[in-house]
Amino acid sequence: MESYVKTDAKGRKKVFNVCDEPCAIEKGMRLIGGKWKGSIIYHLKDEPVRFNDLVRMLGGATKKMVDQRLKELEQEGLVLRKVINERPVAVTYELTEFGRSALGILESLRVWSESNDIELNK
Numbered sequence: 001m002e003s004y005v006k007t008d009a010k011g012r013k014k015v016f017n018v019c020d021e022p023c024a025i026e027k028g029m030r031l032i033g034g035k036w037k038g039s040i041i042y043h044l045k046d047e048p049v050r051f052n053d054l055v056r057m058l059g060g061a062t063k064k065m066v067d068q069r070l071k072e073l074e075q076e077g078l079v080l081r082k083v084i085n086e087r088p089v090a091v092t093y094e095l096t097e098f099g100r101s102a103l104g105i106l107e108s109l110r111v112w113s114e115s116n117d118i119e120l121n122k
Contacts, residue, residue, distance in 0.1 A: 031076055032102050036061050036069045041078060041099055042106050048082065048092035078102065 003017045022030070032038050036058060043049060043057045055066050070093055073079040078099035084090045095103075112118075 028105075031078065032105070034069065034072065036065060037073060038106050038109070040066070040069055040073060040093075041095065041102055042110070044079065044093060044095045044099070045103055048094035050090065050092050054093065073099070 003015055003019055005013050005015050007013050032041060039058055039061075040054065043054060049057070051063075051066070051070075054070075055061065055063050058066060061069075070079060070081070074081050074093075077096055080094050080096050080099075082092050082094070084092055
């Protein structure tokens with residue numbers, strides 16, 4: 001049910017059907033909208049990627065930041081971490097089926113951003 005605002009006879013506004021918990025859009029944004037999360041998911045779309053290669057692909061994210069975001073995405077069930085070599089330790093990351101389900105959203109966002117020449121203020 002959607003929220004709406006009504007104004008009474010005295011000009012006071014009241015909101016009806018207030019959302020007491022995060023709405024569906026907010027829930028989705030919390031999963032894929034954090035800094036670097038969408039980019040990480042997008043870079044994992046084709047194949048498993050090793051950690052250092054992923055850091056290079058992101059260009060601008062620190063190793064610590066990428067590590068934190070990967071842990072969050074893994075906890076949320078979007079990314080799978082695989083140890084491929086014990087010595088030296090080598091790890092790859094790949095999308096789960098749940099993670100793949102976000103690719104359509106991210107692709108639409110990429111197209112929208114490119115077609116509108118989105119510029120970020122620094």
